[in-house]
Amino acid sequence: MQKSRIFIVIPVFNENNVLRETVLSLFHEGYRIVIVDDGSTENQKKYLENLEVDFLRHRINLGQGASLQTGTKFSLMQGADIIVHFDADGQHSAKDIPLLIEPLISRKADIVFGSRFLGESKNKIPFAKKIVLNIARYINFLFTGILLTDAHNGLRALTIDAAKTLTIKENRMAHASEILFWVKKKNLKYKEIPVQIIYTEYSKKKGQTIWQSIRILYDLILHKFFE
Amino acid sequence: MTPIQFILLSGLLFTALYFYVRFRNRVADVLLLLVFFATATVFILFPDWSNIVAHKLGVGRGADLVFYLCIVLFVFVVLKLYSRIRKLEQLLTELIREKTIEEAEKQD
Known part of the structure; x- marks a missing residue:
């Protein structure tokens, strides 16, 4: 498979130079990179100078879920074979992508989720985070009947067929669970692959707080009510 | 007429007029409002009647009955508004999204 037909969608909101490092690490691998700037108040292009990437910009801030959907739709229109969702804050590793997309190429899965609980980085997860993620995975299980080892990992890969069947409607952070709803509803084959999560001060700052987890739960309940 | 009756009635009248001016072309809405305002007026002028209805329904006071009904109505309105907001969102x-994809640029 041509690497240029593997699209990496990166939602971006008021990032710093870590964004450039993230993009560079992917760029060297030869993937096509789609940046979705979710209405940042600061100019994000300055971190992307001299890098050939697709730059999309929401006029207003809609949320990470909406950005992923925009990037995914754009990738489909541009003729992607595989779409990878990747975080901008440097917590994912470009080296995990070949492992992540292997099951898609061999048709063993339609969608692959990265899991920090399967790999070596398991022991590096902060304690509070571990508890919240464990609660979250059982909540997802209650809602969908699918029990993943990692509930809210931003690293995932989809085939075009999977990307076409699902439309992320949860604009904010509940999209990770919403994708599971789609997996269940459309009977997609899924697989979990161990991935590395690099916790830095920056990624922790950018990551989710307990309060946001409650917001996700709230969004999920409303999603069930109104969809 | 007690002062509270006067306050409630004038408030009701004002709201009724406002809605009538805005929705006079929608017959069903106007009819519904008419029924609502008529009921409200009757209970403001004859507060004891609400007690009679309340007793029949197993509620102690008329004012309590109105309060309970208002909670149900409130929840209904909130859900209705929320689903509207979701659709708008x-x-x-x-x-x-369409605009964004239209304006997508290749950067180098």
Whole structure:
């Protein structure tokens, strides 16, 4: 498979130079990179100078879920074979992508989720985070009947067929669970692959707080009510 | 007429007029409002009647009955508004998404 037909969608909101490092690490691998700037108040292009990437910009801030959907739709229109969702804050590793997309190429899965609980980085997860993620995975299980080892990992890969069947409607952070709803509803084959999560001060700052987890739960309940 | 009756009635009249001016072309809405305002007026002028209804329904006081009904109505309105907001949000997202993809640029 041509690497240029593997699209990496990166939602971006008021990032710093870590964004450039993230993009560079992917760029060297030869993937096509789609940046979705979710209405940042600061100019994000300055971190992307001299890098050939697709730059999309929401006029207003809609949320990470909406950005992923925009990037995914754009990738489909541009003729992607595989779409990878990747975080901008440097917590994912470009080296995990070949492992992540292997099951898609061999048709063993339609969608692959990265899991920090399967790999070596398991022991590096902060304690509070571990508890919240464990609660979250059982909540997802209650809602969908699918029990993943990692509930809210931003690293995932989809085939075009999977990307076409699902439309992320949860604009904010509940999209990770919403994708599971789609997996269940459309009977997609899924697989979990161990991935590395690099916790830095920056990624922790950018990551989710307990309060946001409650917001996700709230969004999920409303999603069930109104969809 | 007690002062509270006067306050409630004038408030009701004002609201009724406002809605009538805005929705006079929608017969069903106007009819519904008419029924609502008529009921309210009757209970303001004859507060004891609400007690009679309340007793029949197993509620101690008329004022309590009105309060309970208001809670149900309130929840209904909130849910209704919320689903409307969600629809609007999805519409807005779609619009922004289309615009975004239209304006997508290749950077180098």
